[in-house]
Amino acid sequence: MVGTEDERAKKVMAEIYRPLYLNRAPILYTSRRTAELIKYAANAFLATKITFINEIADLAEELGADVQEVARGIGLDNRIGSKFLHAGPGFGGSCFPKDTRALLKTAQDRAVPLRVVEAVIAANDIRKRAMARKVAAAFAGSLRGKTIAVLGLTFKPNTDDMREAPSIPLITALHDMGASVRAFDPAGMEQAKELIPNVVFCDGPYSCAEGADGLVIVTEWEQFRALDLERIKQQMACPILIDLRNIYAGEDMAAHGFLYLGIGRPDRAGPKRL
Numbered sequence: 001m002v003g004t005e006d007e008r009a010k011k012v013m014a015e016i017y018r019p020l021y022l023n024r025a026p027i028l029y030t031s032r033r034t035a036e037l038i039k040y041a042a043n044a045f046l047a048t049k050i051t052f053i054n055e056i057a058d059l060a061e062e063l064g065a066d067v068q069e070v071a072r073g074i075g076l077d078n079r080i081g082s083k084f085l086h087a088g089p090g091f092g093g094s095c096f097p098k099d100t101r102a103l104l105k106t107a108q109d110r111a112v113p114l115r116v117v118e119a120v121i122a123a124n125d126i127r128k129r130a131m132a133r134k135v136a137a138a139f140a141g142s143l144r145g146k147t148i149a150v151l152g153l154t155f156k157p158n159t160d161d162m163r164e165a166p167s168i169p170l171i172t173a174l175h176d177m178g179a180s181v182r183a184f185d186p187a188g189m190e191q192a193k194e195l196i197p198n199v200v201f202c203d204g205p206y207s208c209a210e211g212a213d214g215l216v217i218v219t220e221w222e223q224f225r226a227l228d229l230e231r232i233k234q235q236m237a238c239p240i241l242i243d244l245r246n247i248y249a250g251e252d253m254a255a256h257g258f259l260y261l262g263i264g265r266p267d268r269a270g271p272k273r274l
Helices: 007-020 032-063 067-075 096-109 115-137 167-176 189-195 205-209 222-226 229-235 250-255
Strands: 147-151 180-184 199-201 214-217 240-243 259-261
Touching: 032 067, 032 096, 032 115, 096 115, 115 167, 147 167, 147 205, 167 180, 180 189, 180 205, 189 199, 205 229, 250 259
Parallel strands: 147 180, 147 214, 180 199, 214 240, 240 259
Antiparallel strands: none
């Protein structure tokens, strides 16, 4: 997609992309305004998919359904597709929050209502703050005096980007509820230190879990998918794991003696609450 009406620019862009494809490069030429709107509309649509499955996850928890199976089921419909249907703590980063707000502001300046985009922005902000309440629910609603270990700070794995990361409002809310917070991220801690005060930053997942009353997985780093669960359990003061990315199976966690809470899945792991 190239936003230009200049013939010379079209030829230059075609030549740049030509070596990347055996046949004709899939380029759409539009006006600059249309190209800008395509970019913002695409990111707003993907943000909407994420927000939709997050809200379905909340309903799934109340109904005893499994949001991962729901996502897999609706994703088999090729009109919907399977991408961006992973329930979690809300979207962040440099694109979706910025582009949804920019699209909404552009529409507001021209008195055009974008109620869906407006609802997506509001729902995503609410969800990030609500994650702390999910953590508190594992402790009968009270986190005062508890030590919570947070694994993952960046908005997604394989980056050091902390922009709009769900970990920021989560940790802020945990502090507001009276909890002490320890944290580890493979790449984002230097940036996080400037954004999140009063956190003990650790040098690995196991030192982070040391003495913690609860462990929260916020970012689905590959390193967190293969933790030594027996070691983690031995180091924690209380074996409670809140998995905001659903990277573990409840049955497996129960077999290791954890009280496990995922997102939008039946609570099958251990006692309901401590």
